[in-house]
Amino acid sequence: MTLDHVTLRVRDLTRSRAFYVAVLAPLGISVLMEEQGAVGFGKSGKPQFWLGPADAPSGPMHVAFVAANRAEVRAFYAAALAVGGTDNGPPGLRPQYHANYYGAFVLDPDGNNAEAVCRLPED
Numbered sequence: 001m002t003l004d005h006v007t008l009r010v011r012d013l014t015r016s017r018a019f020y021v022a023v024l025a026p027l028g029i030s031v032l033m034e035e036q037g038a039v040g041f042g043k044s045g046k047p048q049f050w051l052g053p054a055d056a057p058s059g060p061m062h063v064a065f066v067a068a069n070r071a072e073v074r075a076f077y078a079a080a081l082a083v084g085g086t087d088n089g090p091p092g093l094r095p096q097y098h099a100n101y102y103g104a105f106v107l108d109p110d111g112n113n114a115e116a117v118c119r120l121p122e123d
Contacts, residue, residue, distance in 0.1 A: 005040075005047065008061055009054030010110050013039065016051050019108055022083040024049075026075030027065050027116060064115040070102045076116035077104035088113055 010016040017039050021031060024041055032047045033040035040047025049063065067073045074091045081087065089105035097103075103117040 007050040023080040060111045062113040067116045067118040073116045080106035
C-alpha cells in the first residue's frame with residue numbers, strides 16, 4: 001500500500017514546524033507548501049507529510065520516514081534530540097521487524113512517535 005499523504009494535528013504549529021524542519025532535513029525532506037494554516041513537507045515537489053493545527057491532538061501517532069542509509073537515521077535522531085525531541089529508541093538494528101531494519105525513534109512536541117528507518121544493509 002502506498003499513501004498519498006498523512007497529516008498530524010498539533011497544538012503548537014510553530015513549535016512543531018521548527019521541530020520537523022530540523023529532524024527531516026537529514027532525510028532530504030523540507031517544507032514545500034504552506035496553506036490554510038497547514039505545513040506540507042516532502043521531496044521532489046510533492047508534500048506528503050502535513051502538520052495542521054488542533055486544540056488537542058487526537059492521540060499519539062506513529063510516522064516512519066524512509067532514510068537512504070543508516071547515517072541518515074543517526075542524523076535524524078541527533079537532530080531531534082538537539083531541538084528538544086525525546087528519545088524513544090536510539091539508532092540501531094531491530095531484527096524483530098526485519099534482518100536489516102535500522103531505525104531510530106523520537107517523540108515530537110505532542111508526544112507523537114517519529115521514526116527514521118533504513119531497510120538496507122550497512123554501507
